[in-house]
Every structure is written in C-alpha cells, then in structure tokens.
Amino acid sequence: MDTSALFVQKPGHISGQPVHRKKPAGLSQRSRRLQTSQGRQERLVVAAIGSEGKDKAKLKLGENLDDRIMSGEFSDVGSTKERLTRPLRKLLAQDPIGPGRVLALALARVGQRWRTAAARRMPVARGDIREIIGQPVFIPLFKLYQVYGGIFKLSFGPKNFVVVSDPQITKQILLTNAGAYSKGLLSEILDFVMGTGLIPADGQIWRSRRRAIVPSLHKKYIAAMVELFGDCALRGTAVLERAAAEGKAVEMENFFSRFALDIIGKAVFNYEFDSLTTDDPVIQAVYTTLREAEYRSTAFIPYWNIKPLLYLVPRQRRCLEALQIISDTLDELIAKCKRLVEEEDEEFVEEFLSQADPSILHFLVASGEEITSKQLRDDLMTLLIAGHETTAAVLTWTFSCIADRPDVVARIREEVDRVIGDRKPGIEDIRNLRFTARCIAESQRLYPQPPVLIRRSLEPDTLAGFEIQEGQDIFIATWNLHRSPQLWDRPDEFDPDRFGPLEGPAPNEVTEDFKCLPFGGGKRKCIGDQFAIFESVTALAMLVRRFDFAFAPDAPPVSMTTGATIHTTNGLWLCPKPRADLEEVRQREAAAAQGGNSAAAVAHEEPAAAGAASSAGGCPLQTAAAAAAAVSASFWAAWGWADGSWM
Numbered sequence: 081m082d083t084s085a086l087f088v089q090k091p092g093h094i095s096g097q098p099v100h101r102k103k104p105a106g107l108s109q110r111s112r113r114l115q116t117s118q119g120r121q122e123r124l125v126v127a128a129i130g131s132e133g134k135d136k137a138k139l140k141l142g143e144n145l146d147d148r149i150m151s152g153e154f155s156d157v158g159s160t161k162e163r164l165t166r167p168l169r170k171l172l173a174q175d176p177i178g179p180g181r182v183l184a185l186a187l188a189r190v191g192q193r194w195r196t197a198a199a200r201r202m203p204v205a206r207g208d209i210r211e212i213i214g215q216p217v218f219i220p221l222f223k224l225y226q227v228y229g230g231i232f233k234l235s236f237g238p239k240n241f242v243v244v245s246d247p248q249i250t251k252q253i254l255l256t257n258a259g260a261y262s263k264g265l266l267s268e269i270l271d272f273v274m275g276t277g278l279i280p281a282d283g284q285i286w287r288s289r290r291r292a293i294v295p296s297l298h299k300k301y302i303a304a305m306v307e308l309f310g311d312c313a314l315r316g317t318a319v320l321e322r323a324a325a326e327g328k329a330v331e332m333e334n335f336f337s338r339f340a341l342d343i344i345g346k347a348v349f350n351y352e353f354d355s356l357t358t359d360d361p362v363i364q365a366v367y368t369t370l371r372e373a374e375y376r377s378t379a380f381i382p383y384w385n386i387k388p389l390l391y392l393v394p395r396q397r398r399c400l401e402a403l404q405i406i407s408d409t410l411d412e413l414i415a416k417c418k419r420l421v422e423e424e425d426e427e428f429v430e431e432f433l434s435q436a437d438p439s440i441l442h443f444l445v446a447s448g449e450e451i452t453s454k455q456l457r458d459d460l461m462t463l464l465i466a467g468h469e470t471t472a473a474v475l476t477w478t479f480s481c482i483a484d485r486p487d488v489v490a491r492i493r494e495e496v497d498r499v500i501g502d503r504k505p506g507i508e509d510i511r512n513l514r515f516t517a518r519c520i521a522e523s524q525r526l527y528p529q530p531p532v533l534i535r536r537s538l539e540p541d542t543l544a545g546f547e548i549q550e551g552q553d554i555f556i557a558t559w560n561l562h563r564s565p566q567l568w569d570r571p572d573e574f575d576p577d578r579f580g581p582l583e584g585p586a587p588n589e590v591t592e593d594f595k596c597l598p599f600g601g602g603k604r605k606c607i608g609d610q611f612a613i614f615e616s617v618t619a620l621a622m623l624v625r626r627f628d629f630a631f632a633p634d635a636p637p638v639s640m641t642t643g644a645t646i647h648t649t650n651g652l653w654l655c656p657k658p659r660a661d662l663e664e665v666r667q668r669e670a671a672a673a674q675g676g677n678s679a680a681a682v683a684h685e686e687p688a689a690a691g692a693a694s695s696a697g698g699c700p701l702q703t704a705a706a707a708a709a710a711v712s713a714s715f716w717a718a719w720g721w722a723d724g725s726w727m
C-alpha cells in the first residue's frame with residue numbers, strides 16, 4: 081500500500097479527514113504567539129484539541145489557573161495561620177486603651193514564628209487537577225514555576241508531586257544522589273509495554289540490562305548506522321521530491337515518525353518496516369501501542385488496572401491485540417536471529433558487529449548471555465519506543481524552528497555543501513557538520529523530549545533545604561530549565577549560536593551544568609544520544625541541502641500537545657521546494673565527485689529503487705563497518721566519547 085498519501089496532502093486534510101481551516105472558536109484568545117526579542121513571531125500556539133464544546137471547557141479550566149496566578153493567590157507563600165490572623169491583629173493594634181495592643185504585639189510575635197516555620201516548608205500550589213490537564217502539562221508547570229521558583233509542591237487532594245526546575249537540584253537527583261531515586265510512576269505506566277526494559281527498570285535488573293545493552297552501541301555500530309541514516313534520508317528525499325513536483329504540502333511529523341521508525345526497526349532488530357513507502361499491521365500495532373502508552377501517561381484514572389476492563393473497553397482490547405502482534409513479530413525475529421548466530425559461528429569479540437545483520441538484537445544474542453525471551457522482548461520494545469518517538473519529535477520541531485529562518489537554512493546549506501556536497505555523510509563528516517548539529521541542540525533546548533522527567537524517592541533526602549520523604553513523586557521540569565528567563569538570555573528565541581564557538585564541545589548537561597538536559601543526565605542518561613544526534617544531523621543536512629521548506633499557507637497554526645514527547649496538535653505542514661540553485665550544485669558536485677558516492681543519482685529513483693540500490697551487494701552496512709574501524713580516536717573524543725567514558 082502506498083502510504084505517501086498519509087502525510088503528503090493538501091494542508092486542509094490530515095489522514096484523509098477534512099480539517100476545518102478556520103481556527104476553532106476561542107483559539108485566538110488562547111493563542112500564545114511567542115514574541116522573540118527580535119520581534120519575530122514564533123508560529124507556536126499553545127492549544128488543546130477537541131470538539132468546540134470540549135475546547136471551551138478546557139479553556140475555562142486553563143484560564144482559571146491564570147486567574148488564580150494573577151490574583152496573587154500563589155505568590156503568597158507565607159504562613160496561612162499568620163495570614164488569617166492578620167486582620168484581627170490590625171484591629172487589635174488600633175485599641176486606644178492598651179490591652180488590645182499588647183495582644184496585637186503577642187500575635188505579631190507568634191505570626192513571625194509561623195512565618196519563619198512556613199519559610200522552611202516547601203511552597204505548595206494547591207489546585208484542581210483539571211487546571212493542569214487539557215493542555216500540554218508543562219505549560220501550567222512553567223506558569224507555576226514563575227511564581228514559586230525552582231522547587232515547589234503541586235497538590236491535588238491526596239496526591240502531590242514535587243516540581244523541580246532548578247539545575248543544581250536536578251543535578252542532585254540525576255547525578256550526585258541518583259541512587260536515592262527510582263523511575264516510580266513511569267515504571268507503573270510503562271509496565272504493559274516495556275515490562276522490565278531499560279527505561280522503566282530499576283535496581284538490579286536495570287544494572288544488568290544496562291551493562292548488557294550499552295556495549296552494543298559501540299563505535300563501529302554507530303558508524304555503520306550513519307550509513308543506514310543516509311539511506312533512509314535518500315528515501316525520504318524521494319518522497320519529498322514527489323510532493324514538491326506535485327506542489328503538495330507534507331505533514332512533517334508523520335514523515336519523520338516514519339523515517340525514524342524505519343531506522344530504529346533496522347537498527348534494533350533488523351526489521352524492514354519500510355514505513356515511508358508501505359503500511360502493514362505491524363506498523364499499525366506499533367502506533368496503537370505508542371498512543372496507548374501516551375494516553376496512560378496523561379490519563380487521570382488508571383482503569384486499565386482492573387483486568388476485566390482490558391477486555392471490555394474497545395481501546396484496551398485493541399491495545400492487547402496490538403501487543404500480541406508485536407510480541408509475535410519479535411518472537412519470530414529473535415528465533416531468526418538465533419538461527420543466524422548458530423549458522424555464522426562467529427567469535428564474539430569486543431565491538432562485535434555482524435556483517436549480515438548489525439542490529440542490537442544480533443549483538444545481544446551473539447553475546448551468549450542467558451536471558452529469558454520476555455526480557456529480550458522488553459529490551460527490544462523499549463529501544464524501539466525510546467529511539468523512535470524522541471528522534472521524530474526532535475526533527476519535527478527542528479524543521480518548525482527553521483522553516484521561517486532563511487538565515488539559518490543558508491548557514492546549514494553552506495556547511496553541508498562545503499563538507500559533504502551531494503554525498504551521503506560518512507561518520508567523519510558528521511564531525512564537521514557543527515552548525516547543523518548546533519541547530520539540533522538548540523531545537524532540543526526549545527522542545528525537550530520528553531519535557532518532564534519522572535522520579536520517586538527511595539529514601540528520605542533533602543533538596544534545597546526541604547525535606548523529602550521516602551516515596552515522594554517528583555517531576556523534573558526540563559521545559560522550565562530550558563526556557564527559564566533566569567537561566568537563558570532570550571529563552572524563547574531559536575539561536576543556534578548561543579552555546580558558544582562552533583569549535584567548542586557539543587552542548588550537553590555537563591557543559592551546561594544541568595540547565596540543559598537534551599538526553600537527561602547521570603546514571604540514567606540516554607544510551608542512544610550519539611545515535612540520535614548523528615541520525616538527526618544526517619536527516620537535517622540531507623534534506624536542507626535539497627529543499628527549501630515553507631509553512632503551508634492554509635495550514636492550521638503549529639501547536640503543541642502532550643504525549644510522552646511534545647507532539648503537534650494538527651501537524652506540521654510544510655511545502656518542500658527544490659532549492660533554487662540545485663542544478664548548478666549538482667553539476668558542480670558531479671564534476672568533483674567523478675564516480676564517487678553521489679546521492680543525487682540514487683535519490684532520483686523511486687523510493688523502492690533507492691532502497692534496493694542502497695542494499696545492493698548484500699548489506700549496505702558492510703563498507704561502513706570497515707570504514708568505522710579507521711575512524712580516529714580524536715573523532716570520538718570530540719563528541720565526548722573518549723574510550724570507555726560513554727558507558
């Protein structure tokens with residue numbers, strides 16, 4: 081089935097469903113067009129989706145929080161007892177005779193003690209959960225952060241969460257006292273899909289799985305993956321060329337979602353989703369499961385814990401069916417891989433990379449480690465989800481950031497023309513695509529994926545002088561850290577130069593001292609950070625060198641909605657147009673490359689042909705694996721990957 085229609089359409093239609101071009105009623109009052117200091121309006125609207133009626137209800141709830149903040153209710157963080165007795169104290173102080181004034185003085189002294197005691201307690205924002213839901217959850221958290229600062233408690237009836245938006249407190253939780261915290265709520269939410277995979281796992285299981293999986297992402301593997309990224313970018317190029325030729329807009333979130341799925345399928349378990357050009361039940365099953373994971377992470381009542389409802393509620397039944405399809409597919413892939421490992425009889429050495437199948441699954445099976453099929457399935461499912469949604473979101477928001485920035489596009493293009501021309505980038509080239517990489521980093525600052533990290537304290541701790549009880553749920557509000565006006569100059573502006581000279585180190589939680597966490601930090605830091613950066617840089621470079629992108633004229637405004645990552649509400653509709661000087665650049669490249677690895681030749685074929693061309697001669701990764709061996713140590717060190725330091 082040809083899937084291009086799913087994301088290449090006239091902007092008024094998404095997945096075949098007509099979309100009202102007019103903004104929904106009430107949207108305009110709610111729209112927050114973020115004004116940058118240069119006066120440029122970011123096409124960003126904070127909105128909730130839903131029918132008009134639903135929308136109004138949410139609007140009221142969201143505004144309610146704004147009203148309460150405006151009223152100063154949240155700013156008064158002192159003692160309630162002191163506040164309540166203040167009018168009485170004032171009245172008594174007016175007593176002309178004397179006893180009233182003595183009492184007023186006594187009350188003032190007690191009030192002072194109450195205030196001092198209150199200052200030692202963490203500020204608490206009490207409210208109704210409905211004031212938070214119905215909008216991207218990090219938006220109200222940001223508003224409350226502006227009132228309370230780096231640490232406060234968010235309390236809804238019996239439930240409460242500590243919200244952290246301070247770099248040093250974040251560092252303590254993630255790095256210096258990381259042993260005192262678990263994934264808590266996140267493990268509970270993700271159990272149905274990831275089981276004891278790396279993201280939700282804690283304790284001994286986490287330690288042993290991390291020790292087993294991290295070595296599979298070794299240098300040769302990453303270098304081989306860069307080749308795969310280039311092949312997939314060529315297929316994407318072909319899809320965009322067709323859209324450009326037909327003058328159609330492309331829904332880029334869908335496009336990047338499929339792009340990233342194709343890559344992660346091959347990279348993790350050698351499965352050809354080929355979702356940029358086809359659709360099949362496994363792809364549908366993956367998306368059903370992903371959406372369910374997001375639904376569960378934002379739903380208020382976990383009704384799915386009541387077993388019979390799993391079979392009675394249609395969406396839960398669909399999810400069970402999807403999980404079964406994925407589980408069967410993974411079982412087949414595992415069995416196939418085991419057969420291959422037995423047949424090839426290759427010695428398992430450090431940096432093992434199978435020529436026939438360089439996937440992480442192959443590494444894990446070849447390592448000979450005894451693990452249950454269930455654990456292996458959990459590991460693969462975790463890597464599939466962790467490496468897919470995040471990268472797709474990063475690329476989507478990067479393109480949203482650059483679509484109205486011809487100055488940035490020109491700089492990326494100049495760098496790409498100079499470094500790789502029309503070739504696919506090799507591993508060494510990525511080192512020199514430094515401005516392109518900074519654009520990815522800046523987009524990750526503006527749109528952190530995920531926008532909130534979740535933890536639970538395993539033992540009492542003290543954060544910024546406040547006592548934390550065992551079992552306390554904590555949100556680390558990455559969005560707040562990344563957009564804080566106290567921590568960043570012009571925080572809402574897309575400025576890839578803000579991290580200093582391009583020759584300097586790539587920005588991360590260490591260089592930015594935990595005010596920027598593109599991949600988390602400490603012992604639970606992302607294991608796929610280099611994979612993801614190289615993938616995103618390759619895609620950005622290879623698409624920008626070919627196309628100009630402009631916002632589709634009649635498309636809905638770009639707005640955010642919460643999932644595990646930040647999604648667009650109505651898609652990101654862009655019109656790709658071949659860059660004006662494309663022919664000239666091609667001729668120049670053809671003359672220079674003379675029989676080299678010309679991307680132009682491949683990308684002009686149909687996607688299926690591009691895929692076939694990329695795998696001509698067996699595995700397209702063979703040559704890359706060989707080339708990887710030659711990559712210098714200084715290259716890896718430049719990416720913060722000195723031998724051993726990345727584990």
Ligand code: HEM
Pocket residue numbers: 278279290462463466467468470471474529530533534597598599600601603604605606607608609611612613
């Ligand atoms: C741009 C893309 C990506 C982003 C923004 C991202 C972000 C993150 C973040 C912030 C964490 C820390 C979560 C926490 O502390 O609670 C994390 C963990 C993780 N990521 Fe990524 N990630 C990306 C790509 C990938 C890829 C490609 C893979 C695998 C190939 C991957 C695998 C993982 C795993 C397994 C963990 C859990 C590590 C542990 O708990 O030990 N990620 N990621």
